[in-house]
Amino acid sequence: MVNHKIEVRNLAIAYGGKQALGNVTLEVYENEIFGIIGPANSGKTSFLNAVNRMDMMRPNMDVTGTIRINGLDTRSWRNVYDLRRKIGVVFPLPVGLPLTVYDNVALAPRMAGTAGSKNNLDELVERCLRRAALWDEVKDRLNHLGSLLSGGQQQRLTIARALSQSPEILMLDEFSIAVDPVTTMRIEDVLKELKSEMTIILVTNLVQQANRLADRTAFFLNGECVEIGDTESLFNGDAKDARTNDYIGGKFG
């Protein structure tokens, strides 16, 4: 039996009374890549924000329903920071913080107080950058500002930063929007490797990217979770809902 890393029950999200996502019930298994596809404005990002409770930062965002991580309701998590430390997030547009490349990666361990000795931290930074396939490009300029790297490099820096506290879950929100195709492929290879260590939620508006990476895929449309299924069967035309077939087949979206 597969382990349910995340269980979502009847999740609904509204912004100031206007529903953005409704009635989502799904499970994400441990060590899988769970793809979420769907056109813009279908609630994909809202879903991610609800999982790591970023709704706390947005006063007009109402979340109802339950999300359990490791069987624990995220709302019962007294320390929301602890929850977020378990979840790495990669945003659509790369966010290289205005710190040096080194400090970008070392930020989380330093804040957590687990940085340890200089050697330890050096090792950790190098390991994270290597795993994000960025080390070779930045090893000679770890002291340069992270926000001055190219877009694709910044996105990999964001991934390295997310990896720096060994998250159990990695959420990527349309990470390839501002990244060239070659870098996208490199990041996709990285994700395939990371799968063995963590659970990955991949939100993408590239249908083929979900096809390449995801074990299972959910299709969101206009704030509704239309269908969830094995990526293979969805893409082989076995989708139950006609809209899924149309979207995957390129008839709209």
Place this chain on the structure above:
Amino acid sequence: MDATLHDGGRTPSPPDNGPPLREYRGKQAIASMSIDARDKNWYIDKGFEILMFFCGISAIVFVVGIFLFVFKEGMGFILHDMNMGEFFLSPKWRPTSLNNPTYGILAMVAGTAAVTILAMAICLPFSIGAAIYIAEFATGKTRETLKILIEFLAAIPSVVWGFIALSIMNPFIIETFDVPMGLGVLNSALILALMAAPIVTSLAEDAFKAVPDTYREAAEALGATRWQTIYKVVLPAAKNGLLSAGLLGVGRGFGETMAILMASGHSINIPTSVFDSFRALTATIAAELGETAVGSPHFQSLFAIGIFLFFITFLINMTADFIVRGVHKG
């Protein structure tokens, strides 16, 4: 292969027996060129360009003009009457002495520097704290009310601050600390801190507001607490803006005249405690310029002080510039 295949059929093929392709395209371009209002109004465009150029260089013209004027007046003193060692190293400012006038500004420099440093030490923590609260925590009505109140604070004229220094702070300091006189470094520094606070606060708040929200979200997504987000990410990102806010405060400290004239006690000595009276460089110019004969060494020496103030400001700005560039090089 047909030409239309190469560019997707966008360029029509030349007709048979027609002119060669290049010439044909040229004619096509002229025929299809449309002249709209933007092309006809080019002279307005040019006019605005020239106008903007003059606006742009007017700042330079004014600064150079003021500098030349002050320099012209001060130069006579610097060349004839000034003794460099005495000017900078002597605390004795006795320009009106009949037998042996001395022009030493050390006491005034020390007093001005002391009060500026103390004022900034009081002002910066409060202002940056206030800016953090307004930019990062306060919402809705609290935020708006605070901003209006702070702007109101900035609108109080400096002579009113001087009045407050004389009539409220003075007896307050005398009673609280049991000292004979309340006018001096502490009084001036408190007044100066209050005067600089609104500007420093609102500049610092702008600096915080200029930090993109994506930085905050990225930090919070890493599990940073509110305080860690501000301390580790927002503050470094706003560093340049905060620096310029602080330096504006320092500039204010060196440049403020009226309130300091009233709060300092205006006696020439190097302050050794915060209750000592002192005299500011600017206050000296303000108090004495009207009472000297135009062109006399005393008159010109006041302009020499002006030149000195000029250089101090210049130095502060240059320092800020270098620090900001250093930050960029990382």
